[in-house]
Amino acid sequence: MIDTFGTTELLERIRRDGVRRTAHALRKPPLPSRLLQELAALPPAAAPEARPFVAAYSLSPSHLLEELADDALSTTHPDPGLLAHLATNPRTPPHLLTQFAAHADPAVRAQAAAHPQLPPRDLFTLATDPSPDVRRSLAANPSLRLPHQAILATDADPGVRLHLATTAAPQSQLALVLGADDSAAVRVHAVASLKVEPEILLGWAACDEEDVQLALFQRRELTAEVRRLLLRSPHASVRRAAVRAISADEADGASASTQLDDTDLFFLATRGQPDERAWVAGCPELCRPLQSLLAQDTDPAIHAALAANPALDETIARYFVGRADETTCAALARNPAVPPPLIEELAATRLPSVLTALAYRDGLDATLAQFLIAHSPEFRTHCAFLHSEQLTVNSEQLTMSSEQLTMNSEQSPTAHCSLLTAPCSLSLDTARRLIADPLPTVRVLAVVACPDWRRADLYDIVRDPARAVRIAAIRHPNAPDELLSDWQADSDPAVAGAAREAAAIRATRPSPPSSSPARSGKKTNVNIDAAVTSPTLSPSPRATTRAAARAMPPAPPAAPDIFRKLKKFFWQ
Structure with missing residues (x-):
């Protein structure tokens, strides 16, 4: 591809891509010297980009660069662009660099100041150049030694000192000077980027200057000793950054306190x-x-x-x-x-906030929860709200297929009540007080948490204006079959769906064993709300004693002292 290049094709590419880009792209394989000489011989008026390309091409012969420099310096008004390209070419002879370092144009001197092969004598000369741009360019020269860096470290222009802080391998003395620079930008950049010994890092961490200590966190790695010093900084921002840095190093996301001792x-x-x-x-x-x-x-x-x-x-x-x-x-x-x-x-x-927090506590004692539901409006309200998603049935949950209902009922006879769970079991008297609460969620809690609702009560509750309360009454285990049948035609799809679901599960539920004698073939429907009829035959005295013992309600257990105190507080 290079062999087919001619002067015309090369000029077209230079005009299309520019001098620097073309010179960088055609380094491998190198251009023939003959082609470069032909470009250098072209008159500037006919091809103004030819000579700058030869001056910028890093593989141009030294004698050709010297000829271009002599022609340019011999004219009254040399092309600054051509001289700048010559000053940055790695094959430019040192004596030409000396001439460029003394050129009247600051742009040419700035290009020469960045050349790594600039003689040491010229480095000293450019370190005191009147142009700040020249000194900034010189500060980034990798060939600087400590005497040159010492001159630039005391430069009046902060930009010169900032460029000096970007030196790849500065001396320790220079790092200390730049780390204590009057300019915050120079100081922070030096502390954050200079490669220094661990002792210098410890000194910066112990300096108690906020910007210097914060700049240390820009480094990729800090030793444990440095972080320990930063953690005890008098500045809160530094201490917070130290805690974040220690936490970030924890692979398992553990707290930074695991790396700190009791003294810290x-x-x-x-x-x-x-x-x-x-x-x-x-x-x-x-x-x-x-x-x-x-x-x-x-x-x-x-x-x-x-x-x-x-x-x-x-x-x-x-x-x-x-x-x-x-x-x-x-x-x-x-x-x-x-x-x-x-x-x-x-x-x-x-305290209201305490009672509210207890409503959201997991594993709360059931007896305490029942007491608080009965006597604390805050606990009762939040407890009902917390369990509202479990105590109510939305329309999406009522679209279960009959196969799913059958399968669930076979697994558990009370599968249709799986969504109707409560934090505790309420007595009938407490539930009747809660059923008059203005909040529907509390009324739902009263229905679900009480297993002793009578069928007559459920007939009244099912007429509640709140849909969730009606659904809770329909899903109650004591709801009669007639109630389920009546509400299957309700205008509310969710209520009707709940009634159909409860009826379908109840139909597939296995019947409980009969309590009648085995020789009796007739089935008797027992109403749980009906009064028990007296037998026609008088039982034996022993049977009468056992029946009386069964009929007597069990003695309530003695209430703990804490609940007597709670009642005293709440009923005052």
Whole structure:
């Protein structure tokens, strides 16, 4: 391809792609020297791009570059572009670079200042050049030595010092000077990018200057000693960045506190800002002395963060309960590690936020939940709202096929009530009080959580204006077959679907064993709401005694002291 190149084809490509791009693209294989000489011999008026291309081509012969430089320097007004190309060519002879370094045009001197083969004498000369552009170009020259860098490090132009900070391998003395530069840009760039010894990094980390310490986090890797110093910085922004950096190194996403000892956490707990102290309060496996220290903090947010920590000591938890601060007690109520006795004491505070948090607590004691549902409007409302998705049946869930209903009923006789679960079982008296609540979710809870509803009550409940309450009554296990049959033709598709679903499952449910004697062949329909008729024959005294014992209601168990206290609080 190169052999077929002629002067005309090469000029066309130079005009199309430009001098620099064409010179870079045609390096391998190199252009013939004959072709380069033909281009250099062309008059500038006919082909103005020919000579700049020869000057920029990195494989041009040195004698050809020298001829171009002599012709350009001999004219009254030499082409600055041609001289700039010659000053950057790696094959330009050193004596020409010296002439370019002393040229009157600052652009030519700037190009010569960046040449890696510039003689040391010219480096000293250009270090004090009056043009800042020349000194900036010289500051990025990889051939600089410490004497040249020392001159540029004290330059009055911050741009010169900033270019000097980009040197690939600076001396340690230079790094210390640039790291303490008056210009923030120079100082930050030097600290963030210069390759220095670990001792210098430790010195920067201990300097207590915020911008320098933050610049250290721009490095890819920092030693543990450097991070430990940064963690104890007097600046909160540096400490937060250190915590984030330590957390980012945890492969399993663990907290940064696993890499910190108690001394580091103590420093943050005593010197940190409120958000830092709150972070320490939430650290897993926080030691008991630090918990006691944070429990005496004046910021309520610290107490709330400590109360929510699963590692909270029980003594401190009781201290928080005794203070009865609403925010702290609410955090305790959400803490899964708080023991049940403390949960009962939290409920006795009657604080609205605490009762609300208890409604969302997993594993709450059923007896306590039943008591709070009956006596706490906050707990009752949020408990009903929390279980509203389980206690209601939407239209999408009512489109189950008959095969699915049959399969579910065979697996469990109460499969149709799987969505109607409640946090506890309510007594009939409590449920009757809740059924008058204005919130439909509370009325649904009253229907579902009480297994003792009579059929007559369900006939009244099924006329509730709320769809969810009607569906809950239809799905109740005590709902009679006649009620299900009547509501299968309801105008509401969801209610009608619930009635058909309950009837279909009840039809496929296996019949319970008959309680009549085996020799009796007749089936008797027993109404659970009907009064029991007296037998015609008098039973024996022993049978009468057993029947009376069965008829007597069992004695209620003695209520715990905590519930007597709760009743006393709620009924005052």
